[in-house]
Amino acid sequence: MKRKGMLVIISGPSGSGKGTVVKNLNPQKGYALSISLTTRKKREGEIDGKDYFFCSKEEFIKKRDQNELLEHAEFCGNLYGTPKSYVDSQIANGKAVILEIDVEGALQVREKFNDCVLIFLIPPNIQELRNRLVGRNTEDSLTIERRLTRAEQEVKFIYEYDYLVINNEIEKTVESIDAIIEAEYLKPHRNIDDIENFNNN
Numbered sequence: 001m002k003r004k005g006m007l008v009i010i011s012g013p014s015g016s017g018k019g020t021v022v023k024n025l026n027p028q029k030g031y032a033l034s035i036s037l038t039t040r041k042k043r044e045g046e047i048d049g050k051d052y053f054f055c056s057k058e059e060f061i062k063k064r065d066q067n068e069l070l071e072h073a074e075f076c077g078n079l080y081g082t083p084k085s086y087v088d089s090q091i092a093n094g095k096a097v098i099l100e101i102d103v104e105g106a107l108q109v110r111e112k113f114n115d116c117v118l119i120f121l122i123p124p125n126i127q128e129l130r131n132r133l134v135g136r137n138t139e140d141s142l143t144i145e146r147r148l149t150r151a152e153q154e155v156k157f158i159y160e161y162d163y164l165v166i167n168n169e170i171e172k173t174v175e176s177i178d179a180i181i182e183a184e185y186l187k188p189h190r191n192i193d194d195i196e197n198f199n200n201n
């Protein structure tokens, strides 16, 4: 029987390692990874259409106003949003669609679909967050401070999430996320056809 698709949102402070986690999810699980639109400048090594769809503020606003985004948010001076058409088509195909988005966007999605799975990722401690942000050397010191301030605000929303994963070791984190998704697939409301089949035969 075809599985019902689902939206899986992974949030966490900048430096929590969620980008790396998402890149390391098991390709055999067939998850669909949503690629966001952003006005942020491309970092060294990032590829347009793979890491993000990079665009101007005007293009972003046009898409937002044409209702092409499932959610959108401003994060440390840049705009980010999730293209709606990809998410809709993958959910219709029964896929678990992974959105790696901030808290503001996650709460917008939950308002629209109460049937989504929200996972919050944090490193073992706040010092580790700073170390990761400084260590990856992708932002200047002002941006790092802004992102750390934002991290403090985002962490206050942990209790709005369904699951908390401490990202200590990448393999374990990936295993935990796989386990969460597997368990979510087994929830009765995602298996209504099987229940009907059981009752009618």
Ligand code: 5GP
Binding pocket: 011, 012, 013, 014, 036, 037, 040, 071, 072, 073, 075, 080, 081, 082, 100, 101, 102, 103, 104, 105, 106
């Ligand atoms: P970064 O600039 O480090 O790639 O991303 C900054 C923040 O924006 C991260 O918390 C990331 O999860 C979030 N983000 C990335 N794409 C989206 C999106 O489409 N929507 C929202 N709301 N946040 C996003």
